[in-house]
Amino acid sequence: MKIFLIVILLIFSFQSWTNADDIRDFEIEGMNIGESALEYFDEKYIIEGINDKNSFKYKDNKFVSIGTINNYINYDSVGIVIKPNDKNYIIYALEGTINYGKKISKCHEQQKIIEIDIDNLLRDEISKDTWEADYKYDPSGKSKVKYIDYNFVDGSAIRIVCYDMDDNFIDPNDQLVVIVNSKQFMEFLHTL
Numbered sequence: 001m002k003i004f005l006i007v008i009l010l011i012f013s014f015q016s017w018t019n020a021d022d023i024r025d026f027e028i029e030g031m032n033i034g035e036s037a038l039e040y041f042d043e044k045y046i047i048e049g050i051n052d053k054n055s056f057k058y059k060d061n062k063f064v065s066i067g068t069i070n071n072y073i074n075y076d077s078v079g080i081v082i083k084p085n086d087k088n089y090i091i092y093a094l095e096g097t098i099n100y101g102k103k104i105s106k107c108h109e110q111q112k113i114i115e116i117d118i119d120n121l122l123r124d125e126i127s128k129d130t131w132e133a134d135y136k137y138d139p140s141g142k143s144k145v146k147y148i149d150y151n152f153v154d155g156s157a158i159r160i161v162c163y164d165m166d167d168n169f170i171d172p173n174d175q176l177v178v179i180v181n182s183k184q185f186m187e188f189l190h191t192l
Contacts, residue, residue: 023152023156023157023158023180023181023182023183026158026180027094028074028075028078028094028095028096028180029070029073029074029075029078029094029096031078031080031094032091032094033091033092033093033094033156033180033181034091034182035090035091036089036090036091037066037082037091038088038089040068040080041068043089046089049064049066049067049068050064050066050082050084052066054067056079057084058188058192059191059192061084062083062188063081063082063083063084063092063093063185063188064082064084065079065080065093065095066080066081066082067079067097072096074096074098075096075097075098075178076097076099078095078096078097079094079097080093080094080095081093081095081185092181092182092184092185093179093180093181093182093185094179094180095178095179096177096179097175097176097177098110098175098177099173099174099175100173100174100175100176101173101174102167102172102173103174104162104164104174107163107164107174107175107176108146108162110176111148111160111161111162111176114178115148118158118160122150126150126151127151128148128149128150128151129147129149129151131146131147132145132146132147133145133147135163135165135169136192138165138166138169140166140168142168143163143164143165143166143169144163144164145161145162145163145164146162147159147160147161148160148161154183155187156180156182156186157181157186158178158179158180158181159177159178159179159181160176160177160179161175161176161177161178162174162175162176163175163176163177
């Protein structure tokens, strides 16, 4: 029943995207790209997130992903990607995460459902790429990732990812992550 409810909620949350003119119109748990994280969190919380050893710092500390937990409707947690030195705390990406423990097949099932829903909601001029790879941050090479990207003309993207994590990795939890990436953050990711 919980999975059915999540599917229904995801479908309804994606429906507002069909009329979107650009990525800033898309939201995860009410948050949008290009807004200040200060609209949702106080500055002390954001600064603590930037400095938290568990926050993911990207190459050269250009961006940081801060995990937030706030009794969300669709996701177990939401990450906000910001520039750590930006005092306006502009959101460059949003990451909604659902944890699956060691049930990667459930993750792949949900990923497929979301893919079909987005295929039906977005216009034809949005290109789609699907691929699988080793998780680059697992030196053992045993953790795997399955990506589905929806690429907008301006370079922004929606990404649906299943992480199949090795039991010996730091966080062995399999996860589904739905990501809304700004053009600027996608350009940065392509340099990695």
